[in-house]
Amino acid sequence: MRRQHHDPFWLVPVALGAFLALWQGVVSIGGYPPFILPSPATVVHRLIDLLVDGSLWHHTATTLQEVVGGLALGTTTAVLLGYVLAHFPLAERLLAPYLVASQAVPVVAIAPLLVIWFGTGLLSKVLVCALIVFFPILVNTIVGVRSVGQDLRDLMRMLEATRWQTIRLLEIPAALPVLLGGLKVGATLSVIGAVVGEFVASDRGLGYLLKQGQQLYDTALVFVGIGALVVMAQMLYGGVALVEKMVVRRATCDVRRAT
Amino acid sequence: MAYPQSDGRLEVLAGLTFEVADGEFVCVVGPSGCGKTTLLRLLAGLERPTAGRVLLDGAEVDRPRRTVGFVFQEPTLMGWRTVEENVSLPLEVARVPKGEARRRSRELLDLVGLSGFETAYPAELSGGMAQRVALARALVHDPRLLLLDEPFGALDALTRERMAQELLRIWRARRKTVVMVTHSVSEAVFLADRVLVLSPRPASIAAEVRVDLPRPRTPAFFDDPAFGALARAVRAAIG
Ligand SMILES: Nc1ncnc2c1ncn2[C@@H]1O[C@H](COP(=O)(O)OP(=O)(O)OP(=O)(O)O)[C@@H](O)[C@H]1O
Ligand SMILES: [Mg+2]
Numbered sequence: 001m002r003r004q005h006h007d008p009f010w011l012v013p014v015a016l017g018a019f020l021a022l023w024q025g026v027v028s029i030g031g032y033p034p035f036i037l038p039s040p041a042t043v044v045h046r047l048i049d050l051l052v053d054g055s056l057w058h059h060t061a062t063t064l065q066e067v068v069g070g071l072a073l074g075t076t077t078a079v080l081l082g083y084v085l086a087h088f089p090l091a092e093r094l095l096a097p098y099l100v101a102s103q104a105v106p107v108v109a110i111a112p113l114l115v116i117w118f119g120t121g122l123l124s125k126v127l128v129c130a131l132i133v134f135f136p137i138l139v140n141t142i143v144g145v146r147s148v149g150q151d152l153r154d155l156m157r158m159l160e161a162t163r164w165q166t167i168r169l170l171e172i173p174a175a176l177p178v179l180l181g182g183l184k185v186g187a188t189l190s191v192i193g194a195v196v197g198e199f200v201a202s203d204r205g206l207g208y209l210l211k212q213g214q215q216l217y218d219t220a221l222v223f224v225g226i227g228a229l230v231v232m233a234q235m236l237y238g239g240v241a242l243v244e245k246m247v248v249r250r251a252t253c254d255v256r257r258a259t
Numbered sequence: 260m261a262y263p264q265s266d267g268r269l270e271v272l273a274g275l276t277f278e279v280a281d282g283e284f285v286c287v288v289g290p291s292g293c294g295k296t297t298l299l300r301l302l303a304g305l306e307r308p309t310a311g312r313v314l315l316d317g318a319e320v321d322r323p324r325r326t327v328g329f330v331f332q333e334p335t336l337m338g339w340r341t342v343e344e345n346v347s348l349p350l351e352v353a354r355v356p357k358g359e360a361r362r363r364s365r366e367l368l369d370l371v372g373l374s375g376f377e378t379a380y381p382a383e384l385s386g387g388m389a390q391r392v393a394l395a396r397a398l399v400h401d402p403r404l405l406l407l408d409e410p411f412g413a414l415d416a417l418t419r420e421r422m423a424q425e426l427l428r429i430w431r432a433r434r435k436t437v438v439m440v441t442h443s444v445s446e447a448v449f450l451a452d453r454v455l456v457l458s459p460r461p462a463s464i465a466a467e468v469r470v471d472l473p474r475p476r477t478p479a480f481f482d483d484p485a486f487g488a489l490a491r492a493v494r495a496a497i498g
Contacts, residue, residue: 144286153304157323159352159400169351173339248339 038220046220066194070129078134082141106219111200125197132193133186140182144175180244187236261309273461284437287445289457295440328397334345334389336381341471345375349400367395387418407439466496
């Protein structure tokens with residue numbers, strides 16, 4: 001069982017303040033030009049500009065759409081395939097070499113292909129995200145479904161449970177802790193997928209913003225873009241963690257925690 | 260009954276025949292690994308015999324049925340369900356209305372002496388309590404036949420004796436037909452109308468000891484000379 005830590009409330013703001021002070025110090029003492037290292041104030045100004053003209057929200061919304069769409073697509077297909085593979089070891093043995101091989105190819109290398117096939121719009125980015133999310137969720141689904149004990153399966157058989165009852169009453173709740181662990185990893189990976197997709201070809205999104213900042217030597221813009229990505233990943237991760245807390249009750253202390 | 264194994268077949272049960280009467284309490288004892296669990300799984304329909312047949316009320320047992328309650332060697336509870344939700348699982352699967360399921364689960368929890376633990380989770384229970392939850396779950400849908408696989412195997416001697424008495428009390432209250440595997444000879448004689456002794460693998464029935472002793476039986480029964488004689492007879496048959 002985990003112990004709950006309550007950090008003092010001032011810790012986070014103080015750490016943030018110290019970080020900003022250090023940053024400002026480096027800029028002032030080093031005398032770097034803003035296109036090498038902008039000061040915190042410059043970045044905040046840039047942030048306010050982008051907020052006021054609505055472009056930050058516009059780009060963030062685009063990336064968020066890709067991330068969530070890819071997460072949904074990748075998770076759905078991975079869970080369905082994982083469920084089948086967990087129940088048919090032969091299918092797993094046949095498919096495993098291809099699945100593992102596919103992981104050896106970096107997504108960065110596949111992204112241009114997807115853009116050629118599916119255009120420079122939303123779809124190709126959603127597919128990049130789905131691809132990157134797919135494998136960890138697949139593995140976690142298989143592990144989760146396989147973790148269901150034979151005795152509990154026999155129990156459901158004794159009760160003449162239907163296939164759907166076995167899934168709903170036994171397999172889903174038993175696999176959920178492991179699956180949600182995979183989803184947390186997947187959520188952050190999906191953000192990476194979207195940026196990779198946008199780097200290859202795009203006219204909006206946070207990845208596009210980063211590329212623009214780089215080309216224009218608008219380093220403050222790059223900083224704002226990175227910050228937005230961090231916040232997005234944090235919120236997605238926190239969202240899944242929240243769902244985990246609500247769904248997976250304290251019960252999990254005796255179900256294996258495989259993450 | 261034979262299991263396929265990497266180096267051929269493992270003959271587990273062979274030439275084994277017996278009948279159990281309605282309402283009878285039968286205990287099965289035998290050396291470890293002789294096939295006691297396999298026997299119960301056959302009776303439950305969880306395993307199909309490679310030869311021979313299992314009949315329940317004259318009909319062949321060709322698949323698991325709800326009319327049979329099973330308590331596994333390990334307490335097999337769902338960690339994400341409360342005690343009451345675990346007990347009502349069979350009713351939920353059988354689509355019994357919620358209110359009715361609740362009433363029956365509480366009744367059973369009362370019978371096994373776990374009132375007040377309805378909302379506890381399995382991780383918070385002792386081994387004995389967990390097995391009692393499993394017993395309540397096996398009884399809640401009112402099966403005809405109750406199969407128990409060393410239900411008290413993991414418990415200490417003291418808890419075990421208390422559980423045996425409670426089991427007798429429940430059996431009297433519910434009038435089930437019971438087939439129970441145990442490795443304790445005295446437990447078998449204490450509980451059963453009849454003790455079946457299995458031979459080593461491939462197992463058949465090495466001996467059948469009838470326990471024609473009065474009920475209700477109390478712990479004083481352990482000191483009865485007739486009890487001692489029967490226990491010795493069973494031990495001799497195990498060899
Ligand atoms: N699913 C299976 N596949 C192959 N062999 C099995 C299987 N289940 C059991 N066996 C073998 O059958 C034999 C009997 O097993 P079983 O579990 O019925 O014994 P048991 O009498 O219940 O033992 P114990 O007293 O230790 O519980 C053992 O040798 C075991 O290895
Ligand atoms: Mg056994």
